Amino acid sequence: MIKATVYVTIKQSVLDPQGVAVQGALHSMGFAEVDSVRIGKYLELTLDTSDKKEAEERVKVMCEKLLANTVVEDYRFELEG
Amino acid sequence: MIKATVYVTIKQSVLDPQGVAVQGALHSMGFAEVDSVRIGKYLELTLDTSDKKEAEERVKVMCEKLLANTVVEDYRFELEG
Numbered sequence: 001m002i003k004a005t006v007y008v009t010i011k012q013s014v015l016d017p018q019g020v021a022v023q024g025a026l027h028s029m030g031f032a033e034v035d036s037v038r039i040g041k042y043l044e045l046t047l048d049t050s051d052k053k054e055a056e057e058r059v060k061v062m063c064e065k066l067l068a069n070t071v072v073e074d075y076r077f078e079l080e081g
Numbered sequence: 082m083i084k085a086t087v088y089v090t091i092k093q094s095v096l097d098p099q100g101v102a103v104q105g106a107l108h109s110m111g112f113a114e115v116d117s118v119r120i121g122k123y124l125e126l127t128l129d130t131s132d133k134k135e136a137e138e139r140v141k142v143m144c145e146k147l148l149a150n151t152v153v154e155d156y157r158f159e160l161e162g
Contacts (some may be wrong), residue, residue: 001116007123022124022147031143033136034109035082035127042088042123043103046116055114066103 002047002055005025006077008068043067055079082140083128083136087158089149090121126150 010016019037026034045062047055059077068075089096090144099119107115128136140158149156 007091009123009125018138019124025147026143029143029146031139033129033139034143035129036125038125040125042090042121043100044117044119044121045088046122048116050112058112058114060106062110066106 001081002049002052002079003081004043004045004047004055004059004077004079006043006045006063006067006075007040008043008073008075009064010038011072011074014072039072041067043056052079082162083130083133085124085126085136085151085160087126087140087144087148087156087159088121089144089154090125091095091119092151092153092155095153110113122148123130133160152162 002005016038019039022039023034023037026037045059047058049055056079059079062076064070097119100120103120103129104118105113107118126140128139130136137160144156144158145162
């Protein structure tokens with residue numbers, strides 16, 4: 001079993017309306033020190049394999065094809081186990 | 082400036098329908114090795130402060146009050162800078 005942790009974030013040059021909304025909400029709650037908020041996705045996948053090299057390639061394809069929209073999002077992942 | 086990275090995940094005992102849907106999609110794309118998928122949120126906050134101790138307490142309150150629904154979600158965060 002390999003555990004893959006995938007982080008999908010919106011590219012720096014792309015506006016993040018959800019983050020802007022959360023920042024506004026935090027400000028109105030009194031957290032004036034919050035300068036910016038960017039929101040992404042965090043995915044935990046368990047893979048029924050023990051071949052780490054192959055898993056790395058496969059997870060990369062999963063990210064490119066489904067998990068991230070590479071036009072506006074970046075992704076990175078870590079494998080363990 | 083302190084950068085806070087917040088991870089919000091659905092509690093293990095709670096069903097994650099979004100994760101189940103992504104797992105199904107990955108299976109139908111030929112990634113049969115994917116055993117389970119859990120999806121959470123990943124937030125990057127920049128805080129206009131240099132007091133790390135205070136920032137830690139403030140981010141905890143932000144998580145409890147807005148960023149995580151502690152009934153069904155867990156959270157953890159890291160501070161740097």
